[in-house]
């Protein structure tokens with residue numbers, strides 16, 4: 429244990445713990461809207477966290493993260509159609525499908541850097557979007573209702589919003605702890621070195637394509653888990669889950685969250701709470717969110733690395 | 741006869757119409773400090789890049805301990821013990837000095853995908869890395885970010901990084917460039933302690949350092965090696981005086 433690791437773990441525990449406390453209170457006072465909101469925050473924070481790892485720890489600004497989330501949702505839909513609603517089957521298969529997609533596309537996108545990398549991740553995600561939209565078995569463009577909510581060992585744990593919220597926070601906590609450990613482990617250090625100075629990292633003998641592909645695949649797998657929960661919360665899966673503006677929204681959460689992994693939880697909460705609060709009063713909530721982003725970016729500085737909160 | 745640890749044969753490199761490496765053959769023997777001197781633009785850095793694997797030669801071969809590594813990537817060559825110090829200082833500036841050295845340890849890569857213990861708390865990494873920093877006089881700066889180090893300190897850090905990797909051959913591209921007189925003397929003294937143990941290809945403009953360290957010197961002019969010999973022979977050569985050292989240097 430190092431001081432840096434202890435601090436990051438503490439921040440993570442604080443972020444997830446706060447959500448848990450709010451959830452507990454909301455359940456006590458029967459505030460159903462807040463329970464739903466916490467469930468959504470947990471689900472999106474999980475996907476944003478995976479993206480945040482790529483962006484802040486590996487310098488890989490992906491605009492295709494929604495593809496992984498959506499693939500997870502489609503695996504859930506397909507399995508439920510076949511009568512398989514067990515989470516212990518759905519979660520690993522969803523992760524596997526997204527990992528396979530990321531593994532194949534990663535071989536191509538990781539050859540690119542900068543804007544080319546962003547555009548390639550976007551292009552592959554759009555291909556996945558049109559791919560699922562072309563599947564008549566799953567409702568094509570329209571998508572399709574989930575046949576049944578997922579179960580854990582046969583128990584319908586996701587039947588209520590509270591169940592989904594608890595599951596989301598559990599997965600979020602586990603993923604945050606795991607990625608925090610990786611950040612401080614050898615792999616995380618190798619990724620940060622490659623992000624900082626590729627030539628130096630390579631001269632030190634680090635196989636940059638290997639370590640980056642590992643990160644790319646692992647983060648897609650984690651994002652897919654959030655897709656399983658998303659499908660359950662909406663009881664519906666559609667190609668819209670893979671749409672590029674969803675990826676953009678996740679990237680906004682990452683930018684708002686800053687350079688620490690736990691920040692992704694904060695970013696997701698900021699976006700979703702803003703949406704929830706302001707959309708009560710005005711349908712132009714995205715305008716106010718835009719204003720918030722502008723403020724954060726101006727406060728952080730002007731270059732891309734400080735935008736994502738990298739130590740420079 | 742002893743086999744060379746690093747052997748270049750017939751290297752050729754063009755940048756468009758520019759012929760920067762012309763049939764370069766050169767050997768570095770075990771324990772030898774082989775200096776490469778030549779005017780700016782002679783193609784020294786380009787040659788080092790071809791040896792390290794960041795540039796592909798158009799023709800010719802690079803052999804490390806008898807093995808042809810011409811087709812290997814830079815990181816694969818690094819893993820075989822070919823370590824480079826760049827002409828332009830190259831560290832990971834957002835990482836601490838200690839983290840930079842840890843990254844360079846051969847042990848670091850061993851269990852990259854299976855060991856999730858914090859790297860900084862791992863004694864098997866921390867202890868040798870701190871020792872390497874102490875050897876170059878940077879022990880007190882271990883926690884400082886590489887980007888916050890003075891230029892001379894950063895050069896010392898780079899040396900600590902390559903030395904921590906127990907190199908089989910060191911490629912040093914102007915390690916003294918841009919550092920002050922005092923620091924230059926300290927670096928020369930440090931390299932002198934490695935002489936005889938670690939074979940080096942040393943590119944350097946500081947002639948005091950070159951003549952203090954080199955066993956043999958090769959002179960590169962316009963991409964071609966015009967002479968290889970002992971420091972005495974090179975110092976006495978008329979072409980070298982004309983092309984490089986200048987009239988007053990002999």
Ligand SMILES: Nc1ncnc2c1ncn2[C@@H]1O[C@H](COP(=O)(O)OP(=O)(O)O)[C@@H](O)[C@H]1O
Nearest residue numbers: 755758760778779780781782783784785786787
């Ligand atoms: N990537 C490149 N593309 C085109 N020309 C280059 C490139 N790198 C170096 N050169 C040219 O090759 C020549 C040799 O450069 P270099 O190897 O850096 O010389 P030295 O290290 O001896 O000063 C110079 O004329 C330089 O401008």
Ligand SMILES: [Mg+2]
Nearest residue numbers: 784785786827
């Ligand atoms: Mg040079």
